[in-house]
Amino acid sequence: MIKSIQKFLVKMQKQGHVYQLIKQAEVHVNLRCEEQVVQLVIKNGAVFILQNPLEQHNAxxxxGNEAAMKQLIEGTSRLRVLEQKGEIKVDTSLRIALLLESLFYLTKAQEDFAKII
Incomplete structure (x- = not known):
C-alpha cells in the first residue's frame, strides 16, 4: 500500500489544479490495510504521509483489504463505490469522503487524459 500512496503523491505534485481542493483543508486520515497503517495528512495545501502513526482520536x-485500497489510491475505483460493495469501510464525514474520492480519482483521471493527448 505504501508504494501506491507514494506514487499518488508524486502524481499529485505534477497536477497543480488538484491542490485547489485542499488549499485550506486540514485533514488526517488513517489508511488501514490489514496490519499496516499510513496516515494521509492534508494541511494548508500540502499532502504528506506518516507511516505507522500513533493513533489519533481526531483522525x-x-x-480495507490490499486490493481494494490499491484500487482506491490508484483511482481505478471510487471510494463510495468500494464502500457500497463492502470492500472498504469508511469512518469519515461525507465531506471528507468526497474530498478523498476527488483527490484519488482526479489524480488518476488526469493521468489518463494526458495519455490521450
Missing part, C-alpha cells in the same frame, strides 16, 4: 479512517 478519520478508511480501511
Amino acid at each position: 478519520y479512517e478508511v480501511r
Whole structure:
C-alpha cells in the first residue's frame, strides 16, 4: 500500500489544479490495510504521509483489504463505490469522503487524459 500512496503523491505534485481542493483543508486520515497503517495528512495545501502513526482520536479512517485500497489510491475505483460493495469501510464525514474520492480519482483521471493527448 505504501508504494501506491507514494506514487499518488508524486502524481499529485505534477497536477497543480488538484491542490485547489485542499488549499485550506486540514485533514488526517488513517489508511488501514490489514496490519499496516499510513496516515494521509492534508494541511494548508500540502499532502504528506506518516507511516505507522500513533493513533489519533481526531483522525478519520478508511480501511480495507490490499486490493481494494490499491484500487482506491490508484483511482481505478471510487471510494463510495468500494464502500457500497463492502470492500472498504469508511469512518469519515461525507465531506471528507468526497474530498478523498476527488483527490484519488482526479489524480488518476488526469493521468489518463494526458495519455490521450
